[in-house]
Amino acid sequence: MIDKNFNELIEKSIKNFWDYVSLQNYEGKSLKYSEVASYIKYFHKIFKDLGIKREDKIALLGPNSVNWAIVYISVVTYGATIVPILKDFHLQDIEHILNHSDSKMFFCPSKTYKKIDEDDIKKLELIFSLDNFSLLSFKNKKSRKVYEKYSNFDKNLSPGSFSFNKKITNDQTAVLVYTSGTTGFSKGVMLDYNSLIANILYAQNNIELKPKHRVLSFLPLAHAYGCAFDFLFPFTVGVEITFLSMIPSPKILLKAFNDVKPQLINMVPLIIEKMYKKKIKPKLEKGILGVLTNIPLVKKGIYKKIVSQLENAFGGEFINLVIGGAPLDPQIEDFFKKIGLTFSVGYGMTECAPLIAYDQPETHKTASVGKVIDYLDLKIDSADPENQVGEILVRGENVMKGYYKNEKATKEVFTDDGWMKTGDLGILDSDGYLFIKGRRKNMILGPSGQNIYPEEIENKLNNMDFIEESIVFGEENYIYALVYPDYDKLDEIDDYSLDPQEYLTAKMEENRKKINKILPNYSHLKEIKLHPESFEKTPTKKIKRYLYKNY
Structure with a gap:
């Protein structure tokens, strides 16, 4: 057990910052x-x-x-x-x-x-x-x-x-x-x-974070990520926490960022991925900007301007942008690192309240979720953790006590020697950086026993033309993708004779052939099916895959 007491942390904060603004509703009441x-x-x-x-x-x-x-x-x-x-x-x-x-x-x-x-x-x-x-x-x-x-x-x-x-x-x-x-x-x-x-x-x-700094709380407080890092941690250091109660549409969120000007921003990948796909990527792929980025000195200036615009969109005063709650698309992460945006990536789960791994922006390795935090031990359940994917196991100070009134589930999630099974698969490099490969329950077994991680295929698909989001499934050596198309991009096509369904079907077939050229033979997609509406998601914007298994 840690030698600190929760009540002492809260009491100390209240006494030290007695006359500071503590909690306030966006455009509403505030309390010291x-x-x-x-x-x-x-x-x-x-x-x-x-x-x-x-x-x-x-x-x-x-x-x-x-x-x-x-x-x-x-x-x-x-x-x-x-x-x-x-x-x-x-x-x-x-x-x-x-x-x-x-x-x-x-x-x-x-x-x-x-x-x-x-x-x-x-x-x-x-x-x-x-x-x-x-x-x-x-x-x-x-x-x-x-x-x-x-x-x-x-x-x-x-x-x-x-x-x-x-x-x-x-x-x-x-x-x-x-x-x-x-x-x-x-x-x-x-x-x-x-x-x-x-x-x-x-x-x-x-x-x-320092006293009188500002945080905008828009992740659900009933979720461990939002509660810990938008509320409990900031409260203990004298921060002014502003709560956004309405559903944060892009328009509302950008206005709130501009008004509050937070120093710390916690967000899920979906928000920043949409900004990239809808606002940045189209400008870089078409027109004069696409040409200018091929000139090294000019490219540097363009990237600097993109970073400046992003920083202003987030209020202009943030010190750190933390992305967690779901995996960040590696291609998008690589782009933001390349242009010099300051951000960090974390990994956790409710059962750890939630943090498991994190690293500072300056030392973070691309595509990793950082290093295990000080209060936990972590290991990969495989013979060669650096090269062979295995389940991520953790034990330590912030691991849950168990599942309430569910001894069976509690027993199943813990090993006999006290390690908790996260259900996530990954590898751990020689420097201690953790790389997530996917969820154990989502893994597809290839025709000759190969492990196929649908999340890796989805990351590639989601960066292809006319694809907003996707889910990959596999059954009986038949791997397919379910895709929600990018209808905004379709609307940009100025052709009234166009049949949207036929056009998208043809585009998906092009995408299928294109992605199969960069995938191993055993993980080739046999089909891409269209889904008419956006996929239902969890509070941290992870797709509820189980709802679409038999679509």
Whole structure:
């Protein structure tokens, strides 16, 4: 166990940055660290009088917001277990999680409450509105009286008088995160305080952020990546965190970047990949810019201008751009490194809260996800980890305790000597850099037993003409791709006699022949099928492959 205490980190931050702005909604209300302290004390009193005990579950659902952050920090500093639920889950999945987690309290938007059938949720005692903290539902009169008793905040708090009464131990379960809402497939990941502390301390030592710096939180806070690096870590160093509650369309996101001007930006690959494919690549492939990039001295100036435009698009003041949550396209990564954009790549999973590997922009190796973090051990389950692909195994301070009420799944994911199987495949070079090859469950077995990694084929496909995104499947020696076309590019063709379906079908056949020339024979594509709409994705914008297996 780490010798630091979570509550001490939070308390120290609040006291040190008492009068600094801490949390604010984009174009909305803001709170100082001192005001956050008042909310924490307020909820601690309510929890205590309602009989909330160590590791009792309190569920939380809603968009990124000041109120979401207040509830989260109040619950975990009290010693109860927070159950963050992604707001995109279907109603039946939300009700399933509330039941499976044994949640006693639930904070949610009022509109969500109106849809819930409380009779189906057995242990739930109170429901609060996340909009304004009003009491929406209670099962006994005592709950109502407790709520009314603490209608006013303690306005006499000072840095000297503020402290947490409870001593939290690092082995307690702080967070219960559900990797899926679907009934029958839910896995509640139990993360202890040690896991949170490991991620916070690693970030403090490796990612540059200073008091009064700014962060724009637009990744889902209910996901481990957004929660750790857009919220918990920045909170501990006196940063001003702005929450973007609406769905971040490119237009909204660019405006928010310009207004907030963040020093740290955490994002998933899809965002920056789209910027490259829609804005940068077309200009470099056509017209005068495409010609000028063949002249070395001129090319350097063009690249410098592209970097400047990208930096301005991100607000113009960012120190580090961290890309994680899903694999970054190697060709796009190589381009951004070539032009001199400052960014770093990380790798993690919910079961590690989330970080497993990371490296600084200056030393990061292209196509790798960095080196294993200080608090973990990592190994490749193969006879030759540098050359032979194997499953990535980890153990250490920020590995989960297990899956809640699921001993079978917990036993399956851990080896007898305590290593956790990530389900990812990779190699580890002599310098300790980790290279991800794909997911174990996605791997296709070739006709003579060769390992085929569909993600590698997809990366190549996604950089070809008229392809927005793709999924590669294989069955009985038949490998095919499912493609969502780039309809924006199709719209640019000024030919009214064109049959879109016929044109795209012909283009996909050209792409199939082109990619097969650079693929080994055993991984050749037999067919490219068109999919009419964008693929459904997870909160970190990974495609939900299982939905399209039998398309």
